[in-house]
Amino acid sequence: xxxxxxxxxxxxxxxxxxxxxxxxxxxxxxxxxxxxxxxxxxxxxxxxxxxxxxxxxxxxxxxxxxxxxxxxxxxxxxxxxxxxxxxxxxxxxxxxxxxxxxxxxxxxxxxxxxxxxxxxxxxxxxxxxxxxxxxxxxxxxxxxxxxxxxxxxxxxxxxxxxxxxxxxxxxxxxxxxxxxxxxxxxxxxxxxxxxxxxxxxxxxxxxxxxxxxxxxxxxxx
Amino acid sequence: xxxxxxxxxxxxxxxxxxxxxxxxxxxxxxxxxxxxxxxxxxxxxxxxxxxxxxxxxxxxxxxxxxxxxxxxxxxxxxxxxxxxxxxxxxxxxxxxxxxxxxxxxxxxxxxxxxxxxxxxxxxxxxxxxxxxxxxxxxxxxxxxxxxxxxxxxxxxxxxxxxxxxxxxxxxxxxxxxxxxxxxxxxxxxxxxxxxxxxxxxxxxxxxxxxxxxxxxxxxxxxxxxxxxxxxxxxxxxxxxxxxxxxxxxxxxxxxxxxxxxxxxxxxxxxxxxxxxxxxxxxxxxxxxxxxxxxxxxxxxxxxxxxxxxxxxxxxxxxxxxxxxxxxxxxxxxxxxxxxxxxxxxxxxxxxxxxxxxxxxxxxxxxxxxxxxxxxxxxxxxxxxxxxxxxxxxxxxxxxxxxxxxxxxxxxxxxxxxxxxxxxxxxxxxxxxxxxxxxxxxxxxxxxxxxxxxxxxxxxxxxxxxxxxxxxxxxxxxxx
Numbered sequence: 121x122x123x124x125x126x127x128x129x130x131x132x133x134x135x136x137x138x139x140x141x142x143x144x145x146x147x148x149x150x151x152x153x154x155x156x157x158x159x160x161x162x163x164x165x166x167x168x169x170x171x172x173x174x175x176x177x178x179x180x181x182x183x184x185x186x187x188x189x190x191x192x193x194x195x196x197x198x199x200x201x202x203x204x205x206x207x208x209x210x211x212x213x214x215x216x217x218x219x220x221x222x223x224x225x226x227x228x229x230x231x232x233x234x235x236x237x238x239x240x241x242x243x244x245x246x247x248x249x250x251x252x253x254x255x256x257x258x259x260x261x262x263x264x265x266x267x268x269x270x271x272x273x274x275x276x277x278x279x280x281x282x283x284x285x286x287x288x289x290x291x292x293x294x295x296x297x298x299x300x301x302x303x304x305x306x307x308x309x310x311x312x313x314x315x316x317x318x319x320x321x322x323x324x325x326x327x328x329x330x331x332x333x334x335x336x337x338x339x340x341x
Numbered sequence: 342x343x344x345x346x347x348x349x350x351x352x353x354x355x356x357x358x359x360x361x362x363x364x365x366x367x368x369x370x371x372x373x374x375x376x377x378x379x380x381x382x383x384x385x386x387x388x389x390x391x392x393x394x395x396x397x398x399x400x401x402x403x404x405x406x407x408x409x410x411x412x413x414x415x416x417x418x419x420x421x422x423x424x425x426x427x428x429x430x431x432x433x434x435x436x437x438x439x440x441x442x443x444x445x446x447x448x449x450x451x452x453x454x455x456x457x458x459x460x461x462x463x464x465x466x467x468x469x470x471x472x473x474x475x476x477x478x479x480x481x482x483x484x485x486x487x488x489x490x491x492x493x494x495x496x497x498x499x500x501x502x503x504x505x506x507x508x509x510x511x512x513x514x515x516x517x518x519x520x521x522x523x524x525x526x527x528x529x530x531x532x533x534x535x536x537x538x539x540x541x542x543x544x545x546x547x548x549x550x551x552x553x554x555x556x557x558x559x560x561x562x563x564x565x566x567x568x569x570x571x572x573x574x575x576x577x578x579x580x581x582x583x584x585x586x587x588x589x590x591x592x593x594x595x596x597x598x599x600x601x602x603x604x605x606x607x608x609x610x611x612x613x614x615x616x617x618x619x620x621x622x623x624x625x626x627x628x629x630x631x632x633x634x635x636x637x638x639x640x641x642x643x644x645x646x647x648x649x650x651x652x653x654x655x656x657x658x659x660x661x662x663x664x665x666x667x668x669x670x671x672x673x674x675x676x677x678x679x680x681x682x683x684x685x686x687x688x689x690x691x692x693x694x695x696x697x698x699x700x701x702x703x704x705x706x707x708x709x710x711x712x713x714x715x716x717x718x719x720x721x722x723x724x725x726x727x728x729x730x731x732x733x734x735x736x737x738x739x740x741x742x743x744x745x746x747x748x749x750x751x752x753x754x755x756x757x758x759x760x761x762x763x764x765x766x767x768x769x770x771x772x773x774x775x776x777x778x779x780x781x782x783x784x785x786x787x788x789x790x791x792x793x794x795x796x797x798x799x800x801x802x803x804x805x806x807x808x809x810x811x812x813x814x815x816x817x818x819x820x
Binding site for chain 1: 672703732752783796
């Protein structure tokens with residue numbers, strides 16, 4: 121999709137993880153070295169596009185503090201220079217490029233799940249919905265309880281499996297009530313979580329990342 | 342859950358307590374309904390304030406400034422309260438606070454007390470200590486009365502009986518007030534409580550209260566409430582004993598302008614509380630003639646010393662985070678094993694215990710951020726939760742989880758190890774993968790702790806070709 125819009129896309133092969141899992145679970149010592157690794161991998165990019173709102177929140181909200189904790193002046197400066205160029209995927213399209221219609225075609229009934237980090241940490245607002253509304257053939261239906269967490273929360277899903285399951289049950293009920301064929305979001309971790317229950321319950325409802333929808337073209341596949 | 346004392350030192354870990362609470366479908370229905378109603382009211386009255394975000398910032402600045410200068414403002418409060426005729430006592434911990442209050446009650450010549458604004462007294466289990474000293478305590482806040490008569494425990498800091506519905510409250514009143522014919526209309530219940538309490542208000546000579554705010558500049562104490570029962574407790578007794586955490590102080594009288602806008606809108610969705618009481622020392626012929634304030638530390642100083650945990654003390658006890666929390670919504674308050682439930686409890690309780698107990702509480706959150714969004718003084722609760730999780734990890738040292746985390750940390754630090762882990766992962770999962778009707782591989786059972794995932798969810802198997810492999814095989818620009 122990005123190439124269709126005329127951009128040159130690179131994928132630094134040395135990239136691994138932003139460190140969110142370690143950081144959020146309390147393993148700060150394990151998360152800290154990943155800051156320098158991220159900076160090293162991406163420092164040459166004009167823009168870093170991340171298809172996960174929670175990873176962007178990790179980088180934007182925590183990397184400056186983490187770099188300060190490490191105390192390396194060069195790393196602090198590098199983080200300061202790089203973080204403003206890091207964008208969540210939909211945010212890159214709507215805010216950096218000022219786009220709404222990316223020429224996509226997706227003839228399905230779809231509902232959008234606003235991931236907590238996208239909604240509250242990044243302030244994505246209705247950006248993703250505006251991108252979806254411009255998709256040809258799409259039937260976009262609003263979900264009830266848009267601002268409610270799906271219950272994933274990383275290790276929360278296994279450490280507090282019962283509570284997480286109850287939160288997920290509310291979310292999947294809301295998804296099913298829309299009658300959508302697919303549930304989309306800007307964060308694969310929420311989608312993996314929601315998909316896990318939709319598949320277990322044999323609902324036939326799929327989860328697709330926003331990028332998969334926006335990449336769809338008429339006549340393709 | 343009824344009757345089980347909310348004591349973080351003896352309560353089960355949150356996941357276990359939550360599982361038990363979630364088996365109570367009536368409780369979950371009550372909690373969901375009540376939190377939804379309060380949230381809607383809050384959203385309405387917050388939405389009508391064009392300067393809400395500036396107010397929140399002002400609230401944060403006031404509280405932060407206070408905490409940074411707490412020693413100064415506490416002494417200023419002591420001087421001004423004393424000058425106005427109050428007697429200030431300092432309690433290092435819960436035991437000292439209980440002892441001071443019990444002795445003051447005895448010195449007042451009474452063997453019973455009426456109480457209002459009881460959360461701090463619940464924190465230190467004051468009623469049990471008073472009972473042991475031969476003193477009978479009567480809760481007069483309607484919700485606290487329901488809790489006391491029902492031999493229950495509070496589940497919310499502003500709406501302590503939020504987990505009970507009207508029918509359940511009626512049953513408690515019928516039984517405990519001996520009113521078998523009592524109806525279930527709100528006015529029936531309010532009338533029964535009024536009759537029951539009025540007699541206590543007129544008879545009991547000593548009152549015990551908490552405090553919403555202590556005003557350093559004047560030495561005054563402020564309580565806000567909805568029922569007027571607090572006003573009775575503050576004005577009718579001959580002796581009034583107020584117990585407050587040292588975090589409750591505000592520098593100036595004028596600061597009420599900010600906090601008394603933030604608090605009622607956040608707490609109960611009201612523009613203003615029906616009863617706002619401020620009293621300063623004693624005045625001859627008007628109200629209690631003996632007034633004591635017990636200023637209690639009980640680990641607050643340790644919290645203050647922790648640069649990242651400190652913002653916890655900014656809390657003005659509105660309970661908005663509890664109403665907004667999707668975890669609290671499922672479990673109610675008792676699962677948190679402390680009078681402070683929900684997100685604020687998840688950060689406050691472990692710190693009040695100096696991290697020795699309640700280690701599971703910092704993990705009782707999906708970090709969704711709804712608490713931070715509604716907090717009227719902008720406490721970044723997710724940030725403090727993560728900080729406390731780090732403390733828990735350091736305290737626990739080596740275990741299965743930390744070994745797994747360290748291993749993954751090593752994998753993430755090297756491209757070669759990351760690639761190898763992807764290959765190994767595919768091999769390791771193979772015995773667990775089953776094809777579904779569409780021919781896609783899924784995992785329906787996982788071992789050990791990961792089994793929490795597969796209780797209600799499947800996990801899609803790793804793809805035959807990872808994104809990385811696909812990317813490398815397609816060449817530049819998809820050619």
